[in-house]
Amino acid sequence: MCFFDQHRYVCGDWKWGHFRQHCNREYRIGETCGMKLIMQTVRVEQKCKLCERIATHRRRRAAEVERVHRWQREGTKFRASIDKSFEIIEALDAEILELSTERNRRLQGIGSH
Structure with missing residues (x-):
């Protein structure tokens, strides 16, 4: 469960943003475990x-x-x-x-x- 930013548009849609932090399950450098959790939500003031x-x-x-x-x-x-x-x-x-x-x-x- 690695952490990523989430970009949320005014229309309600969203997309994954930048990688932020590894979880304790992933030991390989530069790799993620595959499960994404939200570190922070970034509001985007436009439509997708x-x-x-x-x-x-x-x-x-x-x-x-x-x-x-x-x-x-x-x-x-x-x-x-x-x-x-x-x-x-x-x-x-x-x-x-x-x-x-x-x-x-x-x-x-x-x-x-």
Whole structure:
């Protein structure tokens, strides 16, 4: 049971930080026993990379939706552009769902940290 820092993000996710101290079970220099305990928690005032990617995809989706609404107000002359934007929105929805599922799996402790 060796000790490590834990980095905790504002979104609730976390990751292991630097190694801090050996436990009395590990006698080999430079090795850890494999069990990790928290020495201290370091608060990180930002979202984790996964949440940042989700937020980026949501902003891109909102921009596409706004573009579609603007084109629809102007009539039918942008039909091909509107169809293309709907394809982009579908792809973004799928990516957001996949990233959200991965985030939930991490928060439940099923995935690896």
